[in-house]
Amino acid sequence: MGKTIAEKIFESHLVDKPFEDTFVLKLDRVFCHEITTPIAITDLEARKMDRVFDPDKIKVVIDHVTPAKDSKTALQGKILRDWSRRHGIKDFFDIGRNGVCHAIFPEKGFVRPGFTIIMGDSHTCTHGAFGTFAAGVGTTDLEVGILKGVCAFKFPETVKFVLKGALKPGVYAKDAILFIIGQIGVNGATNKVMEFTGPVVDGMSMESRMTLCNMAIEAGGTSGICYPDGKTVDYLWEFISDEYSSKEEAFKAFEIWKSDSDASYDAVYEYDLSDLEPMVTYDYKPDMVKTVREMEGIPVDQIYIGSCTNGRIEDLRIAAEVLKGKKISDNVRAILSPATPKIYSMALKEGLIEVFQDAGFCVTNPTCGACLGMSNGVLAEGEVCASTTNRNFYGRMGKGGMVHLMSPATAAATAISGKITNSSLYKG
Amino acid sequence: MKEFKGKVLFLDRSDINTDEIIPAKYLTEITKEALKPYLLEDLKLPAFDSSRDLKDVRIVISRANFGCGSSREHAPWAFEVNGINVVIAENFARIFRQNMFNCGMCAIELKKDDIEKLFADYSSTGAEAEIDLNGNCIIIKNGGKSGKFSFEMSEYDKALVLAGGWVGFADKKY
Structure with a gap:
């Protein structure tokens, strides 16, 4: 075996x-x-x-x-x-x-x-x-x-997720993982490793794979896991080029870290994500998930783009693309927390920070910040936040507040309209 | 070893998360004792009042996926400093469950039917229970009624309870 x-x-x-x-x-x-x-x-x-x-x-x-x-x-x-x-x-x-x-x-x-x-x-x-x-x-x-x-x-029982097809433009790793959690529930992978494979994962950047694995815990998973490939080598190359003579050699060394074809799984889920729509949570559990289309028009008070889920450069680029030349609604306030100083610098150089600021975003230093209501960006009782974070628990961003989890594209679109909205990048 | 008996509090809901058990704003505390007043402050459960209902409680009984969410060990600590060393549920989130045993506390899983029975027959005010670690069972009483419910506890979990937690166990062994 x-x-x-x-x-x-x-x-x-x-x-x-x-x-x-x-x-x-x-x-x-x-x-x-x-x-x-x-x-x-x-x-x-x-x-x-x-x-x-x-x-x-x-x-x-x-x-x-x-x-x-x-x-x-x-x-x-x-x-x-x-x-x-x-x-x-x-x-x-x-x-x-x-x-x-x-x-x-x-x-x-x-x-x-x-x-x-x-x-x-x-x-x-x-x-x-x-x-x-x-x-x-x-x-x-x-x-x-x-x-x-x-x-x-404990023994790492594994649940395998084979993600088939290809994500439509405007649909991201965040939508995929929200969909998966919605399917299996917040207790669906408790004590299990969640292994993500298939063409959708192969096509994802390392940033997107991190978004995918980041929310494994929201289904109870012990660890998310993807197989290393050429993208993994590319991402790590500046740190490992002394250890390997070439990227091919590094890839060969990493290739041992994948599951055998006859490995045994606790369960295997196959999803064709070709028709997946942008997703958003409602209520107070990350498995309470609907399409953005179903939730469209719900007003929000605050937008938060950042966190270990979606505060990376790829996320900022996507959100900026939606925001470019637009202003956020007068009915909302919006916060961007680039996740690291390097991401912040890249965003500055690429002109993304200007796009966010011109749109009316407050840009904070890199921090976990508003995600868990511990420092900045806390919600008042009864307020609603459109957020690229990973938890929508009752009180998470502030006592009596409501959090809707979504992708950076959806969050940016929601900032512009002041209501939960599909982004212009998603054509349906 | 800690004490595992006394007044029971029933929390009739699944998926009670660690943000509800101890909100993140209190994670700035650096002593366990400081968490005492805030246990279950944000619990979303009709008619529950943490300032009223936690008095003298020693054991909590709840439903499925108890302790999901954050890894904060502040959740078991908040129970511990309130004198609660046992949580009984249908199942637990992995990190919360491990944190309980790592602190020498008990996170006991019972079959769904048994949890249903506990809620149906014993959840009115006045329930008292005791954990028998030798017999692997819970003895519960309320009014004239009493019952015994068996559970399984792995050797490892039991070793942690006996050692008073993982630090003591690991320090001797590794």
């Missing part, structure tokens, strides 16, 4: 199997941010175990609340900053160099096919776009990861 990519990664990283169905894996990366890591640090200090397993494998960023908004968030940043210095963690991204964790860490070349990655953040599944087993964990798992470089998982 063949193996899935996740099974292969487990096999190559297995340290111990203390019990049936408990796989303790060696970690290639432990990612940290200022919300879930400080308590792990203070607990290690209290236990007199203030050590790290390998400072070069730990990557750290302040991203959720940055710049600090008050004394408490300043302290969270300080704990992380002091700890990084104390342990010689070189890759610590402080304000000015910081961005949304799941955008900046791949951009810095920290993610590779076949890696195991944990982070105290549920959207760690994003990194599976590179053929990586990447799982969000709580602070205790993070703490043990920092200390010992291991984490325990």
